[in-house]
Amino acid sequence: MLCGRLRFRLAPGPAGRGGQMELRVMRDREKQALRYRWYIFLLFAVQYALLFFHRVCPAVLAPELTKTFNISGTALGVLASGYFYPYALMQVPVGMLSDTWGARKTATLFGSVGGIGVILFGLSPSFGLSVFARILVGLGVSAVFVPGMKVFAGWFRGREYGKISGFFVGSGSIGWVMGAAPLAMLVQAFDWREIMIAIGVLTIFLTVLTWFIVADTPEAKGFPALVEQRSASTVEDGPFQGIKQVFSDRYFWSLAFWFLTRTGIIFSFFGLWAGPYLMDVYKLSPMSAGTILSIFPFAIMAGSPFLGYLSDRVLVSRKLVLIGTSVLHAACWLFLLSSYSSLSVPALYVLFFVMGIAAGSPGNVGYSNIKEVFPANIAGTSMGAVNLFAFFGGVVLQPVIGYVLDATGKIDGAYPPSAYRTAFIFFFVISLISLVSVLFSRETLSRDGSAFDKIGR
Numbered sequence: 001m002l003c004g005r006l007r008f009r010l011a012p013g014p015a016g017r018g019g020q021m022e023l024r025v026m027r028d029r030e031k032q033a034l035r036y037r038w039y040i041f042l043l044f045a046v047q048y049a050l051l052f053f054h055r056v057c058p059a060v061l062a063p064e065l066t067k068t069f070n071i072s073g074t075a076l077g078v079l080a081s082g083y084f085y086p087y088a089l090m091q092v093p094v095g096m097l098s099d100t101w102g103a104r105k106t107a108t109l110f111g112s113v114g115g116i117g118v119i120l121f122g123l124s125p126s127f128g129l130s131v132f133a134r135i136l137v138g139l140g141v142s143a144v145f146v147p148g149m150k151v152f153a154g155w156f157r158g159r160e161y162g163k164i165s166g167f168f169v170g171s172g173s174i175g176w177v178m179g180a181a182p183l184a185m186l187v188q189a190f191d192w193r194e195i196m197i198a199i200g201v202l203t204i205f206l207t208v209l210t211w212f213i214v215a216d217t218p219e220a221k222g223f224p225a226l227v228e229q230r231s232a233s234t235v236e237d238g239p240f241q242g243i244k245q246v247f248s249d250r251y252f253w254s255l256a257f258w259f260l261t262r263t264g265i266i267f268s269f270f271g272l273w274a275g276p277y278l279m280d281v282y283k284l285s286p287m288s289a290g291t292i293l294s295i296f297p298f299a300i301m302a303g304s305p306f307l308g309y310l311s312d313r314v315l316v317s318r319k320l321v322l323i324g325t326s327v328l329h330a331a332c333w334l335f336l337l338s339s340y341s342s343l344s345v346p347a348l349y350v351l352f353f354v355m356g357i358a359a360g361s362p363g364n365v366g367y368s369n370i371k372e373v374f375p376a377n378i379a380g381t382s383m384g385a386v387n388l389f390a391f392f393g394g395v396v397l398q399p400v401i402g403y404v405l406d407a408t409g410k411i412d413g414a415y416p417p418s419a420y421r422t423a424f425i426f427f428f429v430i431s432l433i434s435l436v437s438v439l440f441s442r443e444t445l446s447r448d449g450s451a452f453d454k455i456g457r
Contacts (some may be wrong), residue, residue, distance in 0.1 A: 033223035044148035045171035053173030082134030095384020105146035111207035114140015122196030166308025173297035242378035267394025298355025372444035
């Protein structure tokens with residue numbers, strides 16, 4: 001393009017007109033690529049919303065599932081958990097596949113498995129087959145987030161990545177909301193099996209679109225490159241070399257512990273014990289408690305893009321956002337400790353919203369940071385590895401907090417305020433560990449908004 005402009009200045013004529021036309025064509029193709037990437041984003045965002053829908057829908061479908069399969073509460077827990085374990089275990093393999101085989105192919109293959117699993121769940125004649133179907137669903141949706149983030153890295157520049165990943169994370173909250181009250185209304189009008197089969201068909205349709213629309217990079221669709229590739233952004237070929245580099249890097253471990261502690265609190269408190277806390281301590285009805293809890297995903301929906309923009313454009317820093325939100329998160333637990341049984345309902349709404357911003361919203365900035373710490377050709381591996389720790393935190397802390405509450409015991413079928421105070425001390429300490437761990441993370445944005453070069457790291 002530079003040569004074309006020079007020819008035009010020095011020798012106006014056919015060569016100059018040709019250079020000018022070539023420049024115009026290149027600009028038009030770049031504009032087309034900038035539009036096209038939003039189709040890719042929308043496709044992954046819808047699938048990520050469905051991922052969260054599948055994660056939370058058993059809570060609403062519990063009465064129907066218990067009646068259909070004639071199962072106990074323990075069996076219902078087994079059925080719901082069938083989703084979680086394959087999802088967690090596949091994060092690192094999915095990251096490796098996204099780096100080596102390609103994010104588009106990986107998302108398409110696993111999406112097909114997930115769609116089949118959802119349809120099979122809707123058709124399951126027995127409890128055993130329904131558990132197997134939930135395992136397939138978890139396996140299938142395990143390849144949405146990491147492949148999506150990997151693809152976005154090729155279509156969105158460094159100074160756009162925090163914001164776009166924020167919108168992506170926020171789209172999951174839409175699925176969280178849809179899996180609650182809207183699903184409950186649908187169950188009143190349709191059989192739960194019909195709903196699941198319809199969602200399975202939709203998943204298959206989205207998977208087909210993924211194959212035909214998604215491309216790992218603009219160049220794969222014939223567009224000019226939108227993201228500058230640094231010469232230092234490769235490592236030795238081979239997926240296990242990438243794993244070795246990720247797990248031997250001290251910056252990975254600072255973020256891994258941050259994700260483990262922060263997400264562990266989200267899953268264990270907001271995903272399980274916040275509801276009993278509101279009902280036991282404040283004597284709220286399940287509906288009132290659920291309404292307060294619903295503010296948390298709305299906070300994530302609003303906060304994730306905002307923090308991404310703050311990181312990309314205002315502060316031009318990943319680390320400052322991670323530290324600031326971690327301080328706010330710890331402060332929220334300290335406040336809750338001081339007033340755990342004396343807050344008004346409006347105060348609970350405000351507190352849960354702020355905690356949604358502080359705990360739930362900065363995840364996209366953390367993923368942007370981990371992506372930029374490592375070379376581009378192992379970005380999927382690094383994000384998959386840190387996502388494993390995030391998920392593991394929730395799996396571990398849910399029963400641990402239950403044990404902490406049981407140590408005090410129930411009174412008249414409910415945990416007393418003192419039991420929750422002990423749990424909140426535990427959460428406060430974990431939030432401090434989260435803050436300390438992120439202090440050792442690495443800044444990955446330079447003042448011009450581009451990621452630092454990895455040479456000499």
